Amino acid sequence: MSDPSPRSGILDIAPYVGGVSALEGQKRIIKLSSNENAFGPSPLAQAAYTQAAEDLHRYPDGDCTELRNAIADLNGLEAERIVCGAGSDEIISLLCQAYVGPGDEVLYSQHGFLMYPISAKAAGATPVFALESDLTSDVDALLEKVNENTSLLFLANPNNPTGTYLSGDELWRLRQGLRDDIILVIDAAYAEYATRDDYSSGKDLVDGGGNVVMTRTFSKIYGLGGARLGWGYCPAGIADVLNRIRGPFNVSTPAMEAGLAALGDCGFIDKARAHNDTWLAWTREQVLALGLETPPSAGNFILIKFPVKPGQNSAIADAADAFLNSRGIIVRRMAAYGLEDCLRITIGLEDEMRAAVGALKEFLEQA
Numbered sequence: 001m002s003d004p005s006p007r008s009g010i011l012d013i014a015p016y017v018g019g020v021s022a023l024e025g026q027k028r029i030i031k032l033s034s035n036e037n038a039f040g041p042s043p044l045a046q047a048a049y050t051q052a053a054e055d056l057h058r059y060p061d062g063d064c065t066e067l068r069n070a071i072a073d074l075n076g077l078e079a080e081r082i083v084c085g086a087g088s089d090e091i092i093s094l095l096c097q098a099y100v101g102p103g104d105e106v107l108y109s110q111h112g113f114l115m116y117p118i119s120a121k122a123a124g125a126t127p128v129f130a131l132e133s134d135l136t137s138d139v140d141a142l143l144e145k146v147n148e149n150t151s152l153l154f155l156a157n158p159n160n161p162t163g164t165y166l167s168g169d170e171l172w173r174l175r176q177g178l179r180d181d182i183i184l185v186i187d188a189a190y191a192e193y194a195t196r197d198d199y200s201s202g203k204d205l206v207d208g209g210g211n212v213v214m215t216r217t218f219s220k221i222y223g224l225g226g227a228r229l230g231w232g233y234c235p236a237g238i239a240d241v242l243n244r245i246r247g248p249f250n251v252s253t254p255a256m257e258a259g260l261a262a263l264g265d266c267g268f269i270d271k272a273r274a275h276n277d278t279w280l281a282w283t284r285e286q287v288l289a290l291g292l293e294t295p296p297s298a299g300n301f302i303l304i305k306f307p308v309k310p311g312q313n314s315a316i317a318d319a320a321d322a323f324l325n326s327r328g329i330i331v332r333r334m335a336a337y338g339l340e341d342c343l344r345i346t347i348g349l350e351d352e353m354r355a356a357v358g359a360l361k362e363f364l365e366q367a
């Protein structure tokens, strides 16, 4: 009897590995590895999630009507063109399932989010990346990679793991340079943290009608990564397609209820954003003062580049990671992104950031 085999290409996919959350022998852990909200979930969202347990025997509203209406009201969008999913990962995957297959190319930026190549390969398509400049997506390099097979382009803005972003004008230039039949997906998972004037989440481009989709998540500033909730804002035709292929009940009732409550807790979001503004700036300043490189970040994390020994790209970053672990601090290794000499650190609570910077200093002094 022979083993069943998956479609060609599936076994070439390296599974996504999430942030580590425990360390052997360490009781007190400071987890700065998954860009989660430093304050946890909003207490209102937590209460709504718990309340939803009473109706666990009921199927959810498969259309997420109340949630889509609330998202639309808050963001000035059309509810009919919002599609909700189990995290924005699901929207990314549905877009690939629906629009690409063997022979198609899916374009993304060199250090773009790993789920883009994974979802492209899962759909049988070929992922293609364009080089970045100074760890920032490069519109001209992306446009140069476009050919007759290009069907989809994913751009995380701000990007994870680099933290860098393209201005609204650059996004517009990118869309203008693409054929009309190429879908541009602007992944704005960190939009709520991006406070600079020239930043745009991409919603105007979606409304502009040019085959642009914006994806968003409840996993970052809304603090609901464990509930799995995200959404896409799409042209009507694309929303219709995604609604045809998604699971009929792809968002659970507790996730929906928690999301609704989180949207209403503006004070919590404002507090999280203000905290991030302060401690992102502080952490970057401290890291630069230690003589390490770190690109400017518009998200809730920073990428730190460590010096490299000849022929040993990752030696110092590896040693720094091990040292942080020995202090109970978990950050994210970046080898899967081709950034072996880097670590990514999420902005946590004040004492967590002081501990992380203190440990980095100690590491460099003894290195």
Ligand SMILES: Cc1ncc(COP(=O)(O)O)c(C=O)c1O
Residues within 6 Å of the ligand: 034, 035, 086, 087, 088, 089, 090, 113, 156, 159, 160, 187, 189, 216, 217, 218, 219, 225, 229, 230
């Ligand atoms: C850029 C980017 N897009 C999408 C996601 C996926 O988020 P979700 O939890 O909504 O699936 C992440 C999560 O880290 C991310 O960094």
